[in-house]
Amino acid sequence: MSEKSLDGRKALVTGGARGIGAAIAQALARSGAAVMIGDILDDVGRDSAGQIARLGVKTGFVHLDVSDDAQWEKATAATIATLGGYDILINNAGIEITSLISEVRAEDARRMCDVNIVGTVLGMKHAFRAMRPGGPAGKGGAVVNIASVAATIAFPSIAVYSGTKSAVDRMTRVGAMEAGKLGFGVRVNCIYPGLxxxxxxxxxxxxxxxxxxxxxxxxxxxxxxxxxxxxxxAEVGDIANAAVFLCSNEARFITGIGLPVDGGMGM
Known part of the structure; x- marks a missing residue:
């Protein structure tokens, strides 16, 4: 894959302030994409955007609680206005609250569902509306949802988290089918990172x-x-490299898949 395989592309990365999200945002920028960071961590998110700016690409930060539909609408508009378009969404924001099933608290389960499930589907909703023909960006694109190896294995203490990441996998496949059948020009895939x-x-x-x-x-x-x-x-760079590939032209005929980047743990 060429160093600048994403030249001219415009990306929004949720949960991009730190961790996997920050690594993906950096990798997209190094590949030539303009990148908007979306996160609830305002100061850290702005710092991450500042680091990307030093790579010489257009960037910005927008406050985004992914469980809030109205904030998604504003973040999508801000991405298009700041970057001059929008054709990559990295749905990375997520939370994990560890608990044995016998000790699960309803409020923790609901919070994980709100962020990991509702947040992911709202991201696809607004990406589809923006990227499809007639949308404010309107040139198609690629969505990469971050699931987890937890969606493929039975690991104790993360039952609800595993369930939410299994939901990300299923929503990815339905999203890919809808986007393809409706002619949106948007590919949708997900990644299963290992620990x-x-x-x-x-x-x-x-x-x-x-x-x-x-x-x-x-x-x-x-x-x-x-x-x-x-x-x-795994290392964050392993996930970032996979995300860049799935957004690139080299993956132009790949949609509706879950790509394990887990060292074989989930086989």
Missing amino acids: IPTDMGMQLAGDIVKIGLAPDVNAAVGSVVEQTPLGKL
Whole structure:
């Protein structure tokens, strides 16, 4: 794939302030795309946008709670106005609240559903409306939803999170079918990342210790590594490279798939 395989493209990355989202935003920018960061972490998000600006591409930041339909509408309009178009959505924003099923709190389950499920489908909704013929961007595009290896394995303590990421997988496939059949010119795919030592990933490891499923964080991480054929954790760059590929012309005939980037853990 060429270094500038996304020249002229315009992307919105949700949850782009840090972690996987920030890595994807940087990778898109290095590939030539203009990038808008959407996040609820205003200061960190602006810092991430500032780092992208130093790469010499157009960028910006917009406050975005992905569970709020009105905020999606504003973020989409801001992306088009700031970048001069919109043809890539990275639906990355998500939360994980660890709990054994016997201890799940209804409010935690609802919050994960709001962010991970409702947030993802609202992102597709507004991307489709903007990118389809006659929309304010109107040139088609690519949507990449971030699911999780948790959608493909039975891992204790993350039942609700796993359910929400399974929903992301199903919505991806329905979205791809609708966008194709209706002539929107939008491809829709998702990625299943493995465990990554981001803030969220290490929080999960710590939570596993707290609820008694591992004696310490090293053991918790080690148990994941043992289940991974490649014998190591994923890195944020691994997910970012996959996202760039799925947005590129090299993937122009790929839609409706879930791409595992998990070292074989979910096979």
